[in-house]
Amino acid sequence: MTQPTDTLSIRQMCDAFGVTARTLRFYETKELLFPLRDGTRRHFTKQDRARLTLILRGKRFGFSLEEIRQLLNMYDRGGSNAAQLLRTLAIGRDRLEQMQAQRDELGLAIADLQTQLAEGQSALDAFAQAAPAAAE
Amino acid sequence: MTQPTDTLSIRQMCDAFGVTARTLRFYETKELLFPLRDGTRRHFTKQDRARLTLILRGKRFGFSLEEIRQLLNMYDRGGSNAAQLLRTLAIGRDRLEQMQAQRDELGLAIADLQTQLAEGQSALDAFAQAAPAAAE
DNA sequence: CGTTACATTTACGTTAACGTAAAGCACACT
DNA sequence: AGTGTGCTTTACGTTAACGTAAATGTAACG
Structure with missing residues (x-):
């Protein structure tokens, strides 16, 4: 009958996902995450964890945070x-x-x-190949 | 015997290389280019043109302007x-x-x-595949 | 001389995604 | 009471490579 303690502290989230606390708070201000509050402290729910997974995945895809936010909203x-x-x-x-x-x-x-780089010793000359008489 | 008029105005440079005047002035402040001066106006020499070619090439290579500057210096x-x-x-x-x-x-x-994207109609679900029960 | 074209310097603005203090609660332990 | 840990908010700083005004200058055209 103990509550499942289904939430994670900010530090636990950091450890679990390899991100900084700053990042999590930042994502909250960007409306990507919506952790619960116990007074002043954040509690990250299963939902938040799922969303963060999506966020990181989205970043791997090369989406911007704003794009990710829109995708998450639609999904929601x-x-x-x-x-x-x-x-x-x-x-x-x-x-x-x-x-x-x-x-x-x-x-x-x-x-x-x-x-x-392979062509010879002088990669600089190669780099500069298109510049005839750069030094008169 | 007419002087070769071997230099280009800033606008001619822009047209020739597809960059803005701001960019050329910026490159000058960064010591990537050293156009001559006729009073107040810039005159871009053959050297500058060669250097700009290298700069743009360097950018294609993914070098930063600072790296490019160093390379050019060494070359010089x-x-x-x-x-x-x-x-x-x-x-x-x-x-x-x-x-x-x-x-x-x-x-x-x-x-x-x-x-x-290919797997089916719902790319969103695919995108979200790693998130079970994001909406309880 | 007035306008137009092109040029100049100075300097603040932009963008993304956070980093990095600074200062202060809120509890738990001792 | 004091100490420590963990968390909080607020807010300025960072980076690159220019963009974008604003105010001014100068040279040629008509």
Whole structure:
């Protein structure tokens, strides 16, 4: 009959998720988390834990906190909002394309850099290859 | 015998390189460019053009402006500074590794997102898959 | 001489996602 | 009462690479 003590203190949250207290409070001000209050202290519920999981996952996906907030809100309202869902999907696809483009550009830059570095001793000259007569 | 008019105005530079005047002035304050002065106006020499090419290339490589400045300085002093060159190479390799790591992470995230988006209609549920009972 | 075009300096603003004090409750223990 | 631990709020600081005004200058055109 002891209450499940279903909540975590801020420190426990930090340890559990590998984030700082500042981060958790910050997320609260950004309306990403809504911990309960015992007087002045925060108590993070199972919901908060689930949301934080999503937040971190969203960050891995490259979403901004604001985007994540919107996604979480939609999710909260129950997925019955088809139009919104579609827009969400569009956002997701956009992000995907951006990421792919980014990755491709990275790939190019990496290839460039690799050949430059491998090509010889003087990577500087390689780096500067496009500059004829930089020093007259 | 007409002087080659070998310099470009700031606007011509902007057009030639697709950057803003602010950017060029900013680069000057950062000691990346050293345009000549005709009274108050800037005149960008061939050297400046070469340097700007390198700057933009360096950015494509993911170097910061400060890193670029150092590289340009080393290059300017003539490549006779072997130790420096080696350190430079090390920097380049570090950057390469960072970029590869970044690219790999991006690859992972992309793969994730792709399966999520493809897997079904509800990308939201997919996005939220790790959150059981987010809405009790 | 007035306008237009282009240029200049100075300096505050922007963005994201927190970091980092500073100062102070609120309890538990001793 | 004192000490310590954990938590709180408030609020300024950080970083990079410029953006964006504001006020002014100068040179040529008409």
